[in-house]
Every structure is written in structure tokens, then in C-alpha cells.
Amino acid sequence: MNPPNKITPVIAGTAVMTLLAIIPVLSLINIFCCAGIIAGGFVGVYTYWKQLQASGKILTSKDGGMIGILCGILSAVFVTGFGVLISLYSDSNPILEIMKGFDEMGFQVPPEITKYIDKFSNEFTEHGFSPTITIFSFISNLILYPLFGSIGAILGVSILNKKSIPKN
Amino acid sequence: MKFTDNTNVDYKLARKVYSVILIFSLGWLMMIFAAPVFLKIGGPFEKISSYIYLFFSNACHQDDGRSFHLFEHSLAVCSRCVWIYAGFAAGTIFYPLKFKINNINAPSIWLLIIPALILFIDVGFDSFGILMNTFFTRSASGLLLGLVLPMFIIPGFVKFFYEINSFFQNKVNA
16 A cells, blocks of 8 residues: 655645645644644644554655655745735835834834845835845745754654654 | 664764764854854954854844853853853763653653643743843743753654665665
């Protein structure tokens, strides 16, 4: 019997990672060391583990890690794409909105960041999105998402295998 | 191919994986401290510093009031995150003293759940205004979680790369 394919787990993990990154308020989870991305990797592995249980196979770290990395790469693309789309179709300047939100929440933005925020804010006003932020976000997302996604997946494999292998 | 708890993982491969994780965790920590240092140096380093701050903004709120400062500038992440990453680096350094590098068995899951719970309680109590957390509680709960994470992540990644390596070797030999 062939092992189940990984399309459903990858879609599930990617959906969780992406939704947790783009939905306002929920996206705050990622400020806790990318907890949303770790959760997405875990969900991907959990979905695969459920499928494997039906076919009586063991979850391997190879499959789990691959699911986490794949979910991370796909989410990095989607999150960056959504970011560009939202800023293109929105009239408001997100940088100014974020700054306003920080003010309301009582967060203090370090003065060293303020002048760069002004630069990016001008790019939004000029183009409708910031090319600098988009390129840099895409690169950093391509590092962070597969990294934390694989960590979530590897943790998932450790946890779920402990659950499924009975102690002698 | 079936993997059991008795799988004998190649020591050389495990050492490579461990070295990469160690270098990566130390490099990550150095970047956090480099941001304010580069800002202090100024010139072209100032721009590098701004990109480091921007990179870590995806992973941390970077609230100035909840961050440690170096040369009057905040570190690239908040105090809790600094201690999570510092704990992770320390846990990785001391890992070989407690476990074999080619070990692929994670310890009891409670070792991960308890520090995670302490951290969530610290965050939750503060968020709901029950008990305000302090630099000490944020740092201690972060350090505790960071210290235990390598015990799960190193065996996991050693096993992951062992299985990948075996998979490709089987393909070559077939």
C-alpha cells in the first residue's frame, strides 16, 4: 500500500500559516517567535499523521520536515503576494496605519527606525506599495517561513510519534 | 524503510547537523546584538542595521519599552525573544554534555509543555491584566523554553537529515 500523498497536509499547513499571517489581530501570534508559522508546520504534519494512521504507516521525520519546508515556501509566496495586493487595492498608507496602531497600543517605535519608516511611507504614497519592503519581505519570508515551518513540523513529528508508539 | 528507536545514525552526519544548528543559532543571536552595534558605528552599517531590525520585525513586536538596550539602542528583538534565542544557543552548546549527538529520541514531551505553559501563563496574565509581567519573568520564561527546545529540535533534525540521506543513498544504490 502506497503512503498517502502529501498534497492535503501541505495545503492545510500552508492555509494555517497564511491565514495566521494575513488576518488582522490573528497575525499578532507571529510576534511570539513566529508561533503562527510553527503552528502551520505542526498542522501540516498532524494532517499527514492522521492520514498515515488510516493506512497503518509510521510518520517519518523526512516526510514531516519536507511538509514543514514546503508549507513554509508556499506561505512565503502567498503572504508576500497578499501583502502587495492588499496595499495596491487599498487607498490607505499601511505604514501610517501601523504607526497609528502602535501609538494606540502604547508601543514605542525606536527612534532609529523612524527615518526608515518615513522612507517606506513615501514609497507607498508614490507607487501604491513599497518595492523595497516587498523585496525584503519576500527574502526574509523565504528564510523565516521554511525555517520555523520545519521547526514546527519536526516538533510535531517528535510529539505525534511519542503519542502513537506505545512504551514497552 | 522503518525507523525505530534503535536506529543507528551515522555520527559524522549527526555532527554536521549539530554543527550547522550550533553555528546558525549563534549567528542568529549575533545578528540580534549586531543591530544596535551597527547603528552605533553608523555610516553604511546603519543601513545593514535597519535591515536587521526589519528582518526581525516579522518575528517580534520590538517594543522599545520591553527590550534590552545596547549603546542606547534596543536589541533587534524584545527581552523575551532574546532569552529564548540565548537559551536555545546555550542549550545547543551544552547538548552534547547530556545527550549523544547522534541521538534521535526526544525526551518526555512534558519537558516542552511545562516551559511553554509557564511562558503562556506569563503572557496571558499580562495580556488580561491579572498580573503584570516584568523583565525578569519575561526573561526567565523565555530562557526556560529556549533551553529545552534543542532537546527536541536537534534529534528531530538529525533524524530528518539521516532519513533524507538514506533515501538518496537507496536511490543511488537501486
